[in-house]
Amino acid sequence: MDTETIAACALNTIFGFQPRLGKALLDAVGSAGEIFRLSRDSLRSLTGPSSQWLSQLTPSALERAEKELDAAAKEGARFIPLSDPDFPALLRECEDPPMGLYFKSSDSPGNVFGGRPAIAIVGTRDMDSYGREWCQRLVEALASCREKPVIVSGLALGVDGCAHQAALDAGLPTIAVMATGIDRVYPFRHGLLASRIACSPGCALLTDYPTGTAPIAIHFLRRNRIIAGLSVATVLIESKKKGGGMLTAQLASSYGRALYALPGRADDTRSQGCNILIRQQLAEAVTDPESFIQSLGLGPVKRKVRDIAADAAAFYADEPDDSRRRLLAAFDFIRKHRECGAEELASALGCGFPEASAAAARLESDGFIATDIMGRCSIRIK
Numbered sequence: 001m002d003t004e005t006i007a008a009c010a011l012n013t014i015f016g017f018q019p020r021l022g023k024a025l026l027d028a029v030g031s032a033g034e035i036f037r038l039s040r041d042s043l044r045s046l047t048g049p050s051s052q053w054l055s056q057l058t059p060s061a062l063e064r065a066e067k068e069l070d071a072a073a074k075e076g077a078r079f080i081p082l083s084d085p086d087f088p089a090l091l092r093e094c095e096d097p098p099m100g101l102y103f104k105s106s107d108s109p110g111n112v113f114g115g116r117p118a119i120a121i122v123g124t125r126d127m128d129s130y131g132r133e134w135c136q137r138l139v140e141a142l143a144s145c146r147e148k149p150v151i152v153s154g155l156a157l158g159v160d161g162c163a164h165q166a167a168l169d170a171g172l173p174t175i176a177v178m179a180t181g182i183d184r185v186y187p188f189r190h191g192l193l194a195s196r197i198a199c200s201p202g203c204a205l206l207t208d209y210p211t212g213t214a215p216i217a218i219h220f221l222r223r224n225r226i227i228a229g230l231s232v233a234t235v236l237i238e239s240k241k242k243g244g245g246m247l248t249a250q251l252a253s254s255y256g257r258a259l260y261a262l263p264g265r266a267d268d269t270r271s272q273g274c275n276i277l278i279r280q281q282l283a284e285a286v287t288d289p290e291s292f293i294q295s296l297g298l299g300p301v302k303r304k305v306r307d308i309a310a311d312a313a314a315f316y317a318d319e320p321d322d323s324r325r326r327l328l329a330a331f332d333f334i335r336k337h338r339e340c341g342a343e344e345l346a347s348a349l350g351c352g353f354p355e356a357s358a359a360a361a362r363l364e365s366d367g368f369i370a371t372d373i374m375g376r377c378s379i380r381i382k
Contacts, residue, residue: 001069005100007032008081010065012099013210014056017222019096021053023082026099032081036062071211076198077104077182088113091229094255098208098226102182105204112150112175112204117298120152120227120252123159123237123245124270129338129370129378131238131270134262134286135162136381138235141289143170146299150175150202152231154223155190159237159245164193166381173202175230179215179223182207186215224248233258233296236283239273246273249283259283260292308381309335312368326351330359331379334369339376 011032015022028046029035036057038046047053069079080086081100086109091097105112119142123131142149151167153160155176167174176197180186182205185194197203208226209219224247228234234252236259239245253259261283264271277283286292312331316324326349333348334340340348346356360377363369370380 001066004031004033004083005079005081006062006065006069007036008083008100009069009079010061011035012079012208013065013068014053014061015099016208019098022099023095023097025053026082031083032099068210072102072182075104075183075211077102077205079103080109086110086113088230090118090232091226094225094229096225097229100208101226102207102209102211103204104182104198104206106199107201107204109204112173112202116173116202117147117149117233117296118152118175118231119149119296120231120234120248121159121163121237122153122224122227122234122239122248124239124243125156125158125160126270127158127162127238128270129376130264131159131262132162133338133379133381135159135237136166137289138286138292139163139166139172140170140381141293142298143167143172145293145296148172149296149298152177152227154179154220154227154244154248155185155194155205156220156244157187157190161190161193163237164197168196168200168203173200175204175206177223177227177230178205178207179209179219180207181209181211181213183211184213184215220244221247225251228252228255228257231257233260235286236261236274236277238262238264238270240269241272241276243273246277249273249277253282258296260286260295262286308368308379312363315366315368326355326359327362330356331363331368334360334363334377335379338378339372341375341377345377 011022043054043057079100080103082097103109151163151172151174153163155178164174164176185191198205224244228248228251234249236245236249249259261274261277263278263285264274278285316327329349330345342353342357342360346353349356364371369377371377
């Protein structure tokens, strides 16, 4: 096993929560391996005589790191040191990159990190139908670009999971940055999603945490700098005033990366963070997919961003006139009144509850809308 990789893995464990200090030490000495070959006096002069790090930079740290790399390998992952040419170039430019990354993919790091711009899409776990629709619309728009990006997010519930799934469905690669060890997918319900990411070309699971690391709150905060650091631009879909998505957006801004936010209603707590960033002129408002694509500079759209209303009209073109009009009227009302119920739909269509329910059921079976457990309807981007 490469001694430099072992040493970098040891430094990653030691300086995981103090990456600036680890990078400063690495820059001063020149290589991870050389740090562990320094005398105690030399280390003391670099870290300070009473430094807590002095007692950790020992041969036993290398032994633990070697065992850790073996454990990662059994999970199908490899460790990429900060000094490795395969380490993501944009992340290396940040002032606080990790000492290395655990990487799990069916593809090579060069194919995952090289040649494609990375766009981070983040936001609240408590996403509503508005956020879901716009997340899917923006990912579909990105899939229509000449220069197709990779979508980066954090594998969490809500916006993160929606972004990863929309990317896979649209044929875009996606990178999931985990707040756990590479062997501990969280949340558990995203196990299949994580497996699909790890097995798809151009996609990867990433983390800077050793195997076995559990999902605790502080780990998610540390993870967010990697999401922002990997990406040329970050899009905040929905966020409260405080939260992981908001922190990621602020980190992206501090790194000098482009920042976008989806505006929302002034009294909607899910949109407060986005609205604040837009008001402070830290983020550009996302108002339509076409302008968003142009602002990113990803080249002309190879195909027109799909109009879902036109799709519905074409899909039901051969329906009998009365049925077609009712279905399209129901679709139009649901599009304009997210999370409406069958009672509201019946009132808008001027029909009975059974007819409105039947129209909603047909739209759902044909993939144009989704309904939740309470029967509330929202548009589904097919």
